[in-house]
Amino acid sequence: MATTPQRASGTPAIEIHDLHKSFGTVQALDGLDLTVTPGQVAGFLGPNGAGKSTTIRVLLGLLRSDSGSVRLLGGDPWSDAVALHRRLAYVPGDVSLWPNLSGGEAIDYLTRLRGPVDKRRKAALLERFELDPTKKASTYSKGNRQKVALVAAFMHDVDLLVLDEPTSGLDPLMEAVFMERVREAKDRGTSVLLSSHILSEVEKVCDTVTIIRAGRSVESGTLDELRHLTRSTVNAVVGGDPAGLVVLPGVHDVETAQGESGTRVKFDVDNAEMAGVLTALSTMDVHSFTAAPPSLEELFMRHYGDELAGEEAAESAARRAGETGKHARSEAGAR
Amino acid sequence: MTTTLERTAPAAPSAPAARAGSTLTGTWSLVRFILRRDRVRLTVWTLSLVAFYAYFTAALGLMSETEGALQARAAIMETPSGIVMGGPGYGVDDYTVGAAIANEGTVWVVLALALMSILHVVRHTRAEEESSRSELVRANPVGRHAPAVAAVITLVAVNAVVAVVSALAMTGVGGAEEMPLADSLGMTVGVGLSAMVFGAIALVFCQLVEHARGATGRSVAVFGLAFTIEVAGNLREVPGGSALSWFSPIAWAQQTRAFVDLRWWPMALSVVAVAVLLWFASFLASRRDFGGGMIASRPGRADATESLRGPVALAWLQQKGALRWTAAGLGAMWMASGTLIPDIGEMIGDLIADNPAMSAIFGGDTSEFEAAFLGVMMLYGALCCAGYAIVMGLRPKAEETTARAELVLSTPVSRRRWFGAQLLVAGAGTVVLLAVSVVALWLGTYIVDVTDPGLGTYAEVFVSYVPAVLVYLGLTAALFAWVPRATAAGWALLAYTFVIGMFGGLIEDMPEAANWIAPFYWVPEAFVADFDPGSFVGLSAVAAALFVLAFVGFRRRDVVTS
Numbered sequence: 001m002a003t004t005p006q007r008a009s010g011t012p013a014i015e016i017h018d019l020h021k022s023f024g025t026v027q028a029l030d031g032l033d034l035t036v037t038p039g040q041v042a043g044f045l046g047p048n049g050a051g052k053s054t055t056i057r058v059l060l061g062l063l064r065s066d067s068g069s070v071r072l073l074g075g076d077p078w079s080d081a082v083a084l085h086r087r088l089a090y091v092p093g094d095v096s097l098w099p100n101l102s103g104g105e106a107i108d109y110l111t112r113l114r115g116p117v118d119k120r121r122k123a124a125l126l127e128r129f130e131l132d133p134t135k136k137a138s139t140y141s142k143g144n145r146q147k148v149a150l151v152a153a154f155m156h157d158v159d160l161l162v163l164d165e166p167t168s169g170l171d172p173l174m175e176a177v178f179m180e181r182v183r184e185a186k187d188r189g190t191s192v193l194l195s196s197h198i199l200s201e202v203e204k205v206c207d208t209v210t211i212i213r214a215g216r217s218v219e220s221g222t223l224d225e226l227r228h229l230t231r232s233t234v235n236a237v238v239g240g241d242p243a244g245l246v247v248l249p250g251v252h253d254v255e256t257a258q259g260e261s262g263t264r265v266k267f268d269v270d271n272a273e274m275a276g277v278l279t280a281l282s283t284m285d286v287h288s289f290t291a292a293p294p295s296l297e298e299l300f301m302r303h304y305g306d307e308l309a310g311e312e313a314a315e316s317a318a319r320r321a322g323e324t325g326k327h328a329r330s331e332a333g334a335r
Numbered sequence: 336m337t338t339t340l341e342r343t344a345p346a347a348p349s350a351p352a353a354r355a356g357s358t359l360t361g362t363w364s365l366v367r368f369i370l371r372r373d374r375v376r377l378t379v380w381t382l383s384l385v386a387f388y389a390y391f392t393a394a395l396g397l398m399s400e401t402e403g404a405l406q407a408r409a410a411i412m413e414t415p416s417g418i419v420m421g422g423p424g425y426g427v428d429d430y431t432v433g434a435a436i437a438n439e440g441t442v443w444v445v446l447a448l449a450l451m452s453i454l455h456v457v458r459h460t461r462a463e464e465e466s467s468r469s470e471l472v473r474a475n476p477v478g479r480h481a482p483a484v485a486a487v488i489t490l491v492a493v494n495a496v497v498a499v500v501s502a503l504a505m506t507g508v509g510g511a512e513e514m515p516l517a518d519s520l521g522m523t524v525g526v527g528l529s530a531m532v533f534g535a536i537a538l539v540f541c542q543l544v545e546h547a548r549g550a551t552g553r554s555v556a557v558f559g560l561a562f563t564i565e566v567a568g569n570l571r572e573v574p575g576g577s578a579l580s581w582f583s584p585i586a587w588a589q590q591t592r593a594f595v596d597l598r599w600w601p602m603a604l605s606v607v608a609v610a611v612l613l614w615f616a617s618f619l620a621s622r623r624d625f626g627g628g629m630i631a632s633r634p635g636r637a638d639a640t641e642s643l644r645g646p647v648a649l650a651w652l653q654q655k656g657a658l659r660w661t662a663a664g665l666g667a668m669w670m671a672s673g674t675l676i677p678d679i680g681e682m683i684g685d686l687i688a689d690n691p692a693m694s695a696i697f698g699g700d701t702s703e704f705e706a707a708f709l710g711v712m713m714l715y716g717a718l719c720c721a722g723y724a725i726v727m728g729l730r731p732k733a734e735e736t737t738a739r740a741e742l743v744l745s746t747p748v749s750r751r752r753w754f755g756a757q758l759l760v761a762g763a764g765t766v767v768l769l770a771v772s773v774v775a776l777w778l779g780t781y782i783v784d785v786t787d788p789g790l791g792t793y794a795e796v797f798v799s800y801v802p803a804v805l806v807y808l809g810l811t812a813a814l815f816a817w818v819p820r821a822t823a824a825g826w827a828l829l830a831y832t833f834v835i836g837m838f839g840g841l842i843e844d845m846p847e848a849a850n851w852i853a854p855f856y857w858v859p860e861a862f863v864a865d866f867d868p869g870s871f872v873g874l875s876a877v878a879a880a881l882f883v884l885a886f887v888g889f890r891r892r893d894v895v896t897s
Contacts, residue, residue: 060745062894082749090745096737098653099546102635105643112644113746119638133637138545149742162745 011074013191019068030215043202044195046212052195089153093165095145097137104133110152143169231268239285361477365485388501415679424574426595433594452534453554459486462547494527522593528605529588535612542619646756666775673779706862713861716772721807727761728811738896773797795866802874806854809881816888
């Protein structure tokens, strides 16, 4: 398996176009697009239930797509499953192991399905991930079961790593160890698909990001490209009157507060309109100025903000209605 | 699941202070929760059992209209095979419909209800703990003993409902004159209490072992032991059974003598046994950790052995424990049965000496009875092997729903290889178990110097049953591949095979075709009929077709996780 992964650089590692998949009446994927360029770490972002795991299971040939095209390492994930699986490794979000096998046995078993076990590599990975291999899988915590799958996945150099929320059970220290492994794999030329709903995780290692919601890709590009489309948050303290900022094009949510050293002003600005804002600010006797690029958290909230706000309103209304009913019941019970 | 808990949990803070610290807090909420969760399952069990009682009463009622038919049946029930298939033989001198039901039906209803009780208790205690769903529940104001007590309360309730409704059904169908309600209740309540003993045994095992599967297996093994003791005890003295019979909880239901000379006190033995077992379970429960057993698990190996390579090796590792214990248990049981053969010759001799008419009916040759007895034993043995085949045929389903299959199928292992490995080991295990059963039966007869039939005949019987038991594995596999939600149909076929094999003869105008879907119908009667190459080839073809269907289906469908 120590072949040069770079050789596949012509074709994309993953290429999904207009993918549909439904389970009965539930439409899990509804026209999803996703491309992973060879050698890149691609983030796959979306809230719970958006269809990330379904997409990954289609990629692994576990689920058959209803329509759309899916290419994995230049092959068909359904009909070429075995050949393609020689070149990839997968870590599920919720790892389930055989209760009567120890962690070390499970690692050896999964590794041997792919090739010989390099004992030194195994020992090194076990040490890095601080995993006791003699414990029975039934006594492992969620994080430890995940470590077993991670160690098994990193035992061979593969062309593609498919990681489905791989750090959901890991503590921050182990998450750092994991990120380091991903970077190492990337340096060797491995392509990585990393699904997550934790934005900071994706931000740390990913070259590109695809955001999906309700089975559909809503945004995709490099981090820079995505940020370009969005706003920055500006914090400034000015001596002059900031009222003029409000009317500028591309400026949103202006907040002002009178401080000792001047007027503290905070607002969001579309990056495309930044020049106008700077010109205006320069006339206002600026004491301090910071402009921060948006975190993915903010990107995410902006994408879903409107919908989320709507949903939350509906939910809390429903909750209120439910609580009223519950009170009525418990009062009746008290009587 | 959450709705019930959410609705009931807020009630706890307002509960009296004394209750707040109790280990039983929340029991009633859990009882409601269990009834809500299992409403379909428990209804199906209840209706099937009531239907069995009613059908049995109706069929025997029809038979009793023919002069002497029931009395001829009584003569069969006095023979060793009759005793093995039925009970201690109360009322054989004046065999009424009620006496026949109590004598022949009791052990089988106890079996069904005992299985239900064992599965119910394990499902709501150890299986919940193992899946850590129980953790979610216990984090609420729910006492340490509440889940187990709730499981027992619901079990008592279900058994009580089954007993009362069945008694009403029997008296209703048979008429109050022929089937007095007191006797009907005497039978059904005795049966229910006897089954509860096995439920209580399951609860004890749930405290001792960590895995639900282990608790179920051990409890069923205890039933097997109780059955062997009951049979051996009843064979020693006819009618009424011997002192040995009384060591089996099954006998405590039979000894109420319902419809013959009803007595209630043998039920007290069941009540005392249940009480003692429940006390013991609670004693153990207070001394163990959540999720743990009394038998602690040892640390494992840091590296896998060289042999753990590929799906076959793993499937073997997963199944070998169950195979070893099942083979040991069944082997002991069939060997013990084999040693009974000389007693049977003696019994038949006595029977003919007492009643010359018997020899007219059955002929004077006792070896025929021995062959018939061995044939019935073999049928039981094959039914057990079919049950094992279904259990192991369901392993791939467990692997799939827990997502362990997903982990393996994401490596360069094809679906055919993964599925084939599971079925290969399951099939080989089933055949080995059948061989062990046959050899054990032969060994039992050999120990007591019975040389006829010889080992060659046993080999023929073994070969004739191999394809039939594999049909059950093939069916389970095909169901798993095409309609995973309907895998229970494998159990339904086994139950059907059993009922048809044991009671099918009762229905006079039952169409011959009703037998056809029972695979064992096609197997020549063991030790009585000759080996039939046609049936062997036919059953093999059916099994093979089912396996092909399974592979084709599994290659086409989605692999899903729960």
